[in-house]
Amino acid sequence: MTDIRFCDGGAELLDAIEPLWRALSEHHATINPDFATLFRQRPFIVRKRAILDKRPAALLVRLALADDTPVGYCVAALGPDGAGEIDSIFIAAAHRSQGIGESLLRHALDWLDARGATGVSVAVVPGNNRALAWYGRFGFAPRLTTLTRLADRAEP
Template identity: 35%
Template sequence: MTKVRLLDAEDWGLYRAVRLESLADSPEAFCSTLAREEAFAPDVWQGRLAARNTFLAETGDGPGGIVTVLAAEDGTGELVGMWVAPAARGRGVGDLLVRAALDWTAERGLTELRLWVVEGNRHAERLYARHGFARTGVTQPGRPGAGQVQMAHVPAPA
């Protein structure tokens, strides 16, 4: 059974290991690089966890994925750093992580949850669309040769 939990600053070693694994496995999906983040000192990892809301999916086989949600001053949230471990793909782990991000957003009364996805990443777009995300029409450059498209989820009125 897969469980999702919010990490805290004490979990920095686990967070570091999973984040570095994500950058090694799927470098095209992130704006950062493995080499850049391997150089981070422990206080950087601890600071990230203290300032962000990072959820870890734990499967019977170990870490299954990770996602971070940031709250913006304009009352919206941003989903960043989403990754599912290869062994956990196709097993609903991505759905659990997106649901955790949406629940966190709703609990705080944020008006919208946005994210950026690399153009052409159909698997990710389908995952987000299943949870009510849609393209906004906004794009931005990503890694060289790969643009990003913005998607957003607006909660239904209560």
């Protein structure tokens, strides 16, 4: 097992997550084929801009590094209204089941709590039942399901 070290920062670390974010997008495309094209074609710069455009009051980017190579990350944000969000989390397949994800998430939750988050939410791609169960271990439960209309499937 490779030694893992963690590195914390803010927006300046977002570019470091790009390769892992692309792997996450591919994972989402596999889990939810309805939106595979969207997941695969969305450029990272668009995703990065979406995070920054929320104008969070505070932003945490925590990297998990093996030999100085990012193998996992968590992005957490505290909104101007005090709402906390786990914006994105991913661990490279070769480094899963080593407690890295749990460490990343627990750190992010502690970070949000220390900043007075009024609640914490996380979005999960439909069909990602493993993620739902995993987040459930940390006290998360489904609250709302948002549907997106697929134009190619709409009845005339």
